[in-house]
Amino acid sequence: MLAYIPFLIGPLAYGVVALLTFMASVVVFTIPVFSTRGRTQATWLVVVLFVLFVEAVVLLTLGILVDQGKIWS
Numbered sequence: 001m002l003a004y005i006p007f008l009i010g011p012l013a014y015g016v017v018a019l020l021t022f023m024a025s026v027v028v029f030t031i032p033v034f035s036t037r038g039r040t041q042a043t044w045l046v047v048v049l050f051v052l053f054v055e056a057v058v059l060l061t062l063g064i065l066v067d068q069g070k071i072w073s
Contacts (some may be wrong), residue, residue: 011067015063018063
């Protein structure tokens with residue numbers, strides 16, 4: 001089974017997994033933003049946007065490394 005893992009983790013497959021992960025994170029992380037009002041909502045929004053930005057940078061970096069064949073190849 002381990003011999004098939006590099007074949008299954010290609011650039012396209014990783015991109016789909018990364019997109020689904022990011023979309024799920026957006027839904028889960030924005031729950032506190034929509035459940036509060038006022039200054040607390042703005043604070044939650046700033047924190048959530050920062051976390052999502054960091055997550056997007058990490059996922060894109062991993063996607064580039066997978067595409068170049070430097071990891072999981």
